[in-house]
Amino acid sequence: MSANPIRSQDQNPIRIVIVDDHPVVRDGLRSVLERDPDFEVVGEAEDGEEIVARYRQFAADVVLMDLRMPRLGGVGAIKQLLGTDPDARILVLTTYDNDSDVVDALAAGATGYLLKDISREELTRAVRAAAAGQSVLSPAVTSRVLGRMRGPTRGPLSQRELEVLRLIADGATNRQVAATLFISQATVKTHLLHVYEKLGVNDRAAAVSEAHKRNLFS
Structure with a gap:
């Protein structure tokens, strides 16, 4: 994962919106992120439809978004948000690491793809990197993407x-x-x-x- 971008003392906090259909997950992420003075959680949304409707009012630097949600899922929301704001920085944070989920999210324009088993330090580094315009992938996801790029492994099934x-x-x-x-x-x-x-x-x-x-x- 990318190293922490350096932030100066006079920079404003990174403004974050958390999008997840589980309130306990939103509460947990808010608690983790707001321990760091570099971050400010400026809002929450419970699904893709809500973040699309309210995105402008949040004026967030980074959207931290789950992938599978009711009404409108992450991939659909990413496409709509980027259609509204091509500079939107959207980090997927999910439990799903299927090839199709990863590829669909990145193809839609996600800035990064993280799994929910990452540490607090990895999460904060990823948010800083995304705010700086850097792409971010969990190590496990990186392996999957590289595997897709290399193509199917040759040889018969064991x-x-x-x-x-x-x-x-x-x-x-x-x-x-x-x-x-x-x-x-x-x-x-x-x-x-x-x-x-x-x-x-x-x-x-x-x-x-x-x-x-x-x-x-x-």
Whole structure:
């Protein structure tokens, strides 16, 4: 992640709007950010529709926004905000790291993409960087984007990857796959990510469909 941009003592605080449909998340983010004198939380919105309607009145430097929200989600809101203000700086802060979510948000014009498991220090660095016009990605997201740029990994699925995919095709959840194969759910997720990369797909349904096309289950 980018290093902290240096701010002088006479600069105004970075004005931030928090957009998330969960009040407890908004409260937590406000508490974290307002500990830092460089930041001022100037408003909140509970979904994309509200931030689009109220964006001008907030006059924010950075919009910190969840991705999946009712009425209007993050990607739609990013597109509308940038249509109104091409200089808007929008940081996605979400729990979702699917390739399609990352690519859609960045393609829509998001300044950065962060996962909610980042530390307070990483969050404040990211907000400063975004305010300075720098792109910001969580390390895990950076790996995913670079993986997409490199294209699908060559080579066949391993035996264990095929076992995982076959169970998924039969309707098993990650928890059920883990119990069946006596592995952790984290390991199941890792196997699925490798499957997605090798098959050139973004999700479970597409992976199963591609596997059938290639007769991998025969």
